[in-house]
Each structure stands twice: as C-alpha cells, then as structure tokens.
Amino acid sequence: MADELETFRREVRDWLEANCPSEMRTPMRSEKDVCWGGRNFTFASDAQKQWLEVMAQRGWTVPDWPKEYGGGGLSPAEAKVLKQEMAALGCRVPLQSFGISMLGPALLEYGTEEQKLEHLPKIARGEIRWCQGYSEPNAGSDLASLATSAEDKGDHFLVNGQKVWTSYADQADWIFCLVRTDTSQKQGGISFLLFDMESEGVSTKPILLISGSSPFCETFFDDVKVPKDQVLGEINQGWTVAKYLLGHEREMISGMGGRAQGPSLSEYALGKLGRDEQGRLDDPVLRARIAMFEVRSHAFAAMSERFMDRLKAGRIHPAQPSMMKYYGTELNKDRHELLMAAGGSDALEWESESSGEGKAARAWLRTKANSIEGGTSEIQLNIIAKRILELPEG
Amino acid sequence: MPLFLDETQETLADTVRPFMAGEAPVAHLRALRDADDPAGFSRDLWRQFGEMGFTGVLVDEADGGLGMGHVEAGIVLEEIGRNLTPSPFLGTAVGAVEALRAADAALKQAWLPGIVSGETVAALALDESARHRPQSVALKAERQGNGFRLTGTKQFVAFGHEADMLIVSARSSGDVADEDGVTLFAVPRSQPGVSVVSARLADSSFAARVEFDGVELDGSAVIGEVDDGRATLNRILSGVRAGASSEMVGVAEGASAMTLDYIKQRKQFGRIIGSYQALQHRAAHLYSEMEVARAATLKAQQSLDAGSADEDRDASVAKAMAGMASSLAVREAVQMHGGIGMTDEYDVGFFMKRQRVLAEMFGDADFHADRLARMEGY
Numbered sequence: 001m002a003d004e005l006e007t008f009r010r011e012v013r014d015w016l017e018a019n020c021p022s023e024m025r026t027p028m029r030s031e032k033d034v035c036w037g038g039r040n041f042t043f044a045s046d047a048q049k050q051w052l053e054v055m056a057q058r059g060w061t062v063p064d065w066p067k068e069y070g071g072g073g074l075s076p077a078e079a080k081v082l083k084q085e086m087a088a089l090g091c092r093v094p095l096q097s098f099g100i101s102m103l104g105p106a107l108l109e110y111g112t113e114e115q116k117l118e119h120l121p122k123i124a125r126g127e128i129r130w131c132q133g134y135s136e137p138n139a140g141s142d143l144a145s146l147a148t149s150a151e152d153k154g155d156h157f158l159v160n161g162q163k164v165w166t167s168y169a170d171q172a173d174w175i176f177c178l179v180r181t182d183t184s185q186k187q188g189g190i191s192f193l194l195f196d197m198e199s200e201g202v203s204t205k206p207i208l209l210i211s212g213s214s215p216f217c218e219t220f221f222d223d224v225k226v227p228k229d230q231v232l233g234e235i236n237q238g239w240t241v242a243k244y245l246l247g248h249e250r251e252m253i254s255g256m257g258g259r260a261q262g263p264s265l266s267e268y269a270l271g272k273l274g275r276d277e278q279g280r281l282d283d284p285v286l287r288a289r290i291a292m293f294e295v296r297s298h299a300f301a302a303m304s305e306r307f308m309d310r311l312k313a314g315r316i317h318p319a320q321p322s323m324m325k326y327y328g329t330e331l332n333k334d335r336h337e338l339l340m341a342a343g344g345s346d347a348l349e350w351e352s353e354s355s356g357e358g359k360a361a362r363a364w365l366r367t368k369a370n371s372i373e374g375g376t377s378e379i380q381l382n383i384i385a386k387r388i389l390e391l392p393e394g
Numbered sequence: 395m396p397l398f399l400d401e402t403q404e405t406l407a408d409t410v411r412p413f414m415a416g417e418a419p420v421a422h423l424r425a426l427r428d429a430d431d432p433a434g435f436s437r438d439l440w441r442q443f444g445e446m447g448f449t450g451v452l453v454d455e456a457d458g459g460l461g462m463g464h465v466e467a468g469i470v471l472e473e474i475g476r477n478l479t480p481s482p483f484l485g486t487a488v489g490a491v492e493a494l495r496a497a498d499a500a501l502k503q504a505w506l507p508g509i510v511s512g513e514t515v516a517a518l519a520l521d522e523s524a525r526h527r528p529q530s531v532a533l534k535a536e537r538q539g540n541g542f543r544l545t546g547t548k549q550f551v552a553f554g555h556e557a558d559m560l561i562v563s564a565r566s567s568g569d570v571a572d573e574d575g576v577t578l579f580a581v582p583r584s585q586p587g588v589s590v591v592s593a594r595l596a597d598s599s600f601a602a603r604v605e606f607d608g609v610e611l612d613g614s615a616v617i618g619e620v621d622d623g624r625a626t627l628n629r630i631l632s633g634v635r636a637g638a639s640s641e642m643v644g645v646a647e648g649a650s651a652m653t654l655d656y657i658k659q660r661k662q663f664g665r666i667i668g669s670y671q672a673l674q675h676r677a678a679h680l681y682s683e684m685e686v687a688r689a690a691t692l693k694a695q696q697s698l699d700a701g702s703a704d705e706d707r708d709a710s711v712a713k714a715m716a717g718m719a720s721s722l723a724v725r726e727a728v729q730m731h732g733g734i735g736m737t738d739e740y741d742v743g744f745f746m747k748r749q750r751v752l753a754e755m756f757g758d759a760d761f762h763a764d765r766l767a768r769m770e771g772y
Contacts, residue, residue: 266767266770266771266772269772270771270772275772280767280768280772281767281772287767287772288760288763288764290767290772291763291764291766291767292714292759292763294763294766294767294770295710295711295714295715295718295759295762295763295766296686296715298690298707298708298711298715298766299686299687299689299690299711299712299715300686300689302397302686302689302690302692302693302708302711303685303686303689303690305397305689305693306397306398306689306692306693307689309396309397309398310396310397310398313396313398315398323678323681323682323685326678326679326682327682327686378675380678381674381675381678381679382671382674382675382678384678384681384682385674385675385677385678386674388678388681389654389674389677389678389681390658391654391657391658391668391669391673391674391677392658392666392668392669393669394665394669394670394671
C-alpha cells in the first residue's frame, strides 16, 4: 500500500516535471494570474492555457472526482500526494472555480445522472464558469429568509427577484441559485435552481468595494424562464443542498488561511525593515507579533491537513467547516494587518508603480470580507456553539 | 500518514481513557494534596502504569517496551492532563526514555527495565534559570581520570525529589552558550554529592533544585558521545515539549468539559446561562483554538515518530499553540464558573494551576515563538 503510493508519487513527480510549463511553477503575481475558465475567459498566457488543458486531460483539475465525470478518479491518499507534489514543484492550481469547490460536490451528492453528465465534465475542463446566487439585500446572515421567487408555470419556473454579493456574476456563464418555491415555510420552501446567465431577464451590476475592485455583483431576475429539470435535489429541499454546499464554500474560504498563499510575512518584513546586529528583524515588537502569528499559522496549517484527512475519511463533524472558516478567515485578516504594519507608509500607496497600484492596501481591505462572506464569523460561532458544543437556543 | 489517530491508536486511547478516569481522577490529586503526601504521586499507580505497558510506550520491544511512538505517548499524556493525574510519566517515559535511546547497551540495561516495570522514576535536570534557556548549559563536567566531576545547579526538576535517576545536561567544554561541548549524563540520585531541595508548586506538584557538588561519575554514566550531546538534548526537549502539549490539550479538554456542563445547567435571570450569545461565542472560539492546538500537537508527534526534518519546528509550534489554547481554556473555565470557580472545594481551579506549570515547563509560548522566528531566519 505504502509502496504503491510511493510509486504513484514518483510517477506524479515525473509527469508534473514533464508537463507543467515553467511559467506555471512561479507564484501567482496577482488575481489576474488565476485561471477561472468559462466561455469568455481570456487566458493570461499560452502557458496558462496549456497547463489547464494537460491537467484537464488527466482529470487532475478535479483529481478526486470519478473519471466518468471528468475527474481523475484518485483515492484520497493519491489526491493528497498530487497536492503535495504540486506544492513541492510550486505548480499553480490549473483551474479555480466555484464549479469545482462548491457546485461540483453538491452535484455529485444530489444531482441526477443526467445533471452530473451534463455539468460536471464542463466544470472539470473549465468550459463553464459558475456563480452562486445566495444572499439577497434582506437575506444575509439570515439566509433562509430569501425572497427571490420561482413560480411554477407547468413545464418551467418563472424567476423574479434580486441577489447580491454574487461573486463574479458579470463573468459567469451559469448560476446556481436559491429561490423560494413555497412561501408557507421558511427553510422548507426553498429550491436550488441551475440556469444559464444568458437567459432572458438576467442582468448584473458590479459593486465597487472599499478595495477598489468589483468582485461582487448585484444580480437581477426579471421573468427568467427556467426548465423544471434544472432543479438540483427535490423541489422545496434546496436548503439541504445549500447547507451541504456552504460547507464546501467554508472549506474553500478557510483554505485562504493556509501557508501557501503569497509571500512569507517574515521575508516581506525583512525586506522592508532589515535586520538588527544579531540578525533579527529590526523591529522587536513587530517581530514578536509576527512570530506569534506564525505559531498560529503553522498550527492552522496542521489543522487544515487534519481537517482534509478526516473529511476524506468521512470522520468530520458536519459543523466542523464552520470552525475552519472562522479560524482561517480571522487568521488571514491578522496576516494582512501584519503585512500592512511591516510595509509602513509604503503599503498605504494606492496608485503608484512602486506599490503595484496599491497591491498591499487593496489586498488588506479585501481580506475584511473573508469573515463576512459565506456566513460571518459570528454566524460560524453560533453554529459551533449549537451544533458542536450543543449549547441551548437563546 | 493521515493526521488523525489510526485504529491501533484509537484502541490504545480506549484503554487509557477509562483506566485514568477510574484509577486517577481529579479526586486522586486532591487526596494526595490534602494528605500533604511527600511524594506528590502514587508509586502504586506508577507500577500500575508499568503493568499496563504505559511506562514502556516509547521503549523498543527488544528492551521490553511497547515499541510505540510519541503519538501513543501523547494519548497517555492527554488522559493524564484531562484527569490532572500526578505522574512522573512525562519526565520518565518520554524524556528519560528518549535520552536513553542515545545511550549504550549497558546504560539502557541499567535503567530501562525499571522504567518499563514501573519501579524506576527518572527526572530531567536541564533548566538552570527561572526562564527556560536550554541553549546555555553552565553546570560543569570536568574530566577526572576515566570519568567526570559534575558541579553546578539545576532547577525546576519535576519529581526530582523522588527520582531514582536524573538526566543531566552538562558543559564539558567551551562556553556556556556553545552548541558543542554539551554532554548528557544519567546520574543516580543517590550518588554522593547530589543534593535535592524540593518545593511544592502552585499545582501541588513538586519540583526540585538539585545541587551537584563535585559529583563523581565514571564514563558509563555518559549518554552518547562526550561533548556531542546537543542533538540528543534537542530531541529530548522536542519529545517532552510535544508531550507537554498533549498534556495541556488534555487539561484544556477537562476544564472545558466541566465548564460546558456547568453553563448548560446554571440558570440566571430565568435562563440557562449557556443560551446567552456572550458565552456561546467565547465557548465556540475556545473550541476552535483547542482544535488547532490538538492538530499542531499531533503533527509534532507524527513528525517526531517519522524523524521529519521539521520535528523541532513542529514541537515548538505545538508547545506554543497548546500553551496559548489551554491558557485560554482554564481562564475561561474559571470566569464562566463565576464565584464557585474561585473556591478550593470546586475542581476547576486545579486545572488552572496545572496549566500554568505545564505552560512554563520546557519553554512557554513566548519562548517557542522566538525559537520559531530564529529557525525561520528572522
């Protein structure tokens, strides 16, 4: 067993060495280097396109999905080896998408065979980019109070309403969307619809954030016709699917607290502040704060590894993703506070070549949404308190 | 290796848990303290540990032990922590056994059988100052004939007053803070010139100041190579740091289990206080910190067992993280219990006291954060 895994590891390493373009082994410089795929995606380089194609060919954009749906069919242990070997070579993630991290798992769990065969391979190959229609202006933390309606018209639903904080809705091809199909019950009146963003009556409007970027949109539905076979799960059982999927979203966001992202905090600080006579970072209090942060960061990396191992072994409490999301996002915010401190006034520049057009400051502000999107930190703490610690309702 | 307990390890945990809760619950600590027991632990229980195989968990099967690893030692220590069981397990079954791995066959034969059977207690005499600074070793080991003469003082030697043998780090050449020139010795406590002054600590355990007044030893007491003990010293320390982390995880679990029980039944203003969000969020935050500490601790133990290049770093991360998480756990425990948490009659205070001692032992979170920074080059 261990031998087979070692053989697999060598094969993976050799294959990655042979197939990963050298440009795809350098750290991503910015958000622009992320490969999202989709009908209208413009590749940043030939290497990015090639890397996606060879990985999709092997099913390794989604290594642990079944082969018949475009996946690699790898066991959890093999998938972990692939991840480790990619990290060792510095390979970029070939494709990042909400289809992979969120919808795919829900389709695998709740989709009909037709739905799986229709959607999963396109996600795996990066052909269709998905967005998530959950939050509404009056349904944020209290998501189940959502009001976007889907009226039963016999062979189709007629969808009307508004979503907000729809990530990259303006660039997405399809949406997975929570709608109200029954007004008499709260959670029990929600259905999970899949539809094309090019459908008549769909419009989007980007929201300018404090970071100066617009990753989120308002999304409007005005008499949008959606065929009945585009419901995922049963009608009025959408909340179950949504909760399942939110768990995966929380895993993804919590992963942002991992150690692989961006430049090392201490290297950045050393570059800005230099060393004292004993070779230590020349700012003793900031050094101590960074060191304390790094303790948590390393510990959380172990936590992430443990979480994924247990998840794959089916040994996770269903509310555990809330803990990962809470801790990972708070840690990521702390990291950016420390980056800003290390950068001093340089990091405050918003529009200058030397600051990469305010890269540090914009990234710092962007992280503030980490503990709001996908359920606020406070909501995660509520979930942990009630579902894991079994504390009573107020 | 997945970062959770495998089936064999779960089985061990299923054995240790009821044993510790049955034989040595918090009431056992309270009874020893109230009786002003001069040993501060039970020799009978220590022999039972031997019968159960616990004391030999890290000892090779060839030497009569279970031949298991730090993960398994951690399983025992977590239950010791959860029950606040006074036990020389950490210093003996982890620290001294890890030291003796580097020793020759004769020295192993001299000490391991007694440890495995639960007859022998060993203690680590490594600290020389109130703050943990193992990089400086001042206690002198001067060559004398075929042997050595030890002169100096060690402190914070847990169970030093009852130990049959002391693992001692000594300066055999060079300057106080040199990497090289450190030699490790296994010193019988009965050796002429060894004097022990023990003090009861806040948690009612005992730690000793041990004076070595020209203690004469022959070469057979040397562990490993003369002047070359630093690597073994580091490995002992990584082992006991990871072990202390497990014990702290157990202490935190014990304290927070009591606290959750309490806030689920205590009523004020006509409501169960655990239904208030002010307490729920703090309890949930604490849970998160404890989960992260548990992961870091298991990671360190797996690294040690695998001989990973990261074992030193992982041990420091574990000790710092478990120190911080368990500190939060006991502080929240006392606070959430309110007035009753301040009474001696109630057990929760014992957890606070034990945590404070373990947090200090082998370096606190500040020490290990600084050590991590050095290892990572800033």
